[in-house]
Amino acid sequence: MSNEIILMLHPTFGVLAIIASVWVFVETLNAREVNVGRIRNVGVLAAVLMWLAYIVGGYWYVVFYGADKAIINAGPWPFAHSFFMETKEHVFLMLLLLTTFLAIAVQGEVAKVKAARDLVLWVSGLVVLMGLAMEGAGAFISMGVKVALLAKPV
């Protein structure tokens, strides 16, 4: 039970980080002196949530994923591991750094300098797109386990 909760916390923190990044994007489109504090706080929140997704997901991956990997590789969707998991685990490291960079970028003069504002828009947009890609890859991995278990003779 606790293993499953750990596994569910990973995409939960990921989705919350995506939502926070969407929030940063929308606030930045309307960046003014009155909301720049909120942009900075939510940018940092996005990074904290992504780090939580990394730590929880990483713990589960290192400690528990081996059993699922064996199931996936024995099933009809081995690419759920060989492509989706392998790609996800390494692209996630970039996403982690990109979200950390977002927390740094929002500390700039977002309300006054167009270049700082454009940078935050691009970085938060990339975090959202990459985050959604990670969620999608996670769905393929889960389905890889499911179809492997369904294909097992009863």
Next chain:
Amino acid sequence: MVTIQTADDATESAGATATAFGISYAITSILSALLVIWKESSESVHNALTAITGHHWVTHGVLDVIIFVVLGLVLSRMGGGIRMTGNGLIATVVGATIISGLIIAGYFL
């Protein structure tokens, strides 16, 4: 009263710290993608990474974070800061993300 800086938007910078850590992110993400190919192609590299923390992926992540932070701090403390326009920095960050993603996904395809 809101003041939006409009003087020569094409040449303005996103700020010294953001520029330094943006370049650091770009370099780190490319190096990280190349490390994926290196460790997956070489058993000795894979084993060396595993020996450091007990898991190659954990070591990979720790190396990425160390390179990103150290490089970002070094670049941000260089005299006068790194000179790069905001558009140049955006192109560097987005370009590095796309190239790194394609390297990783392409390798495992």
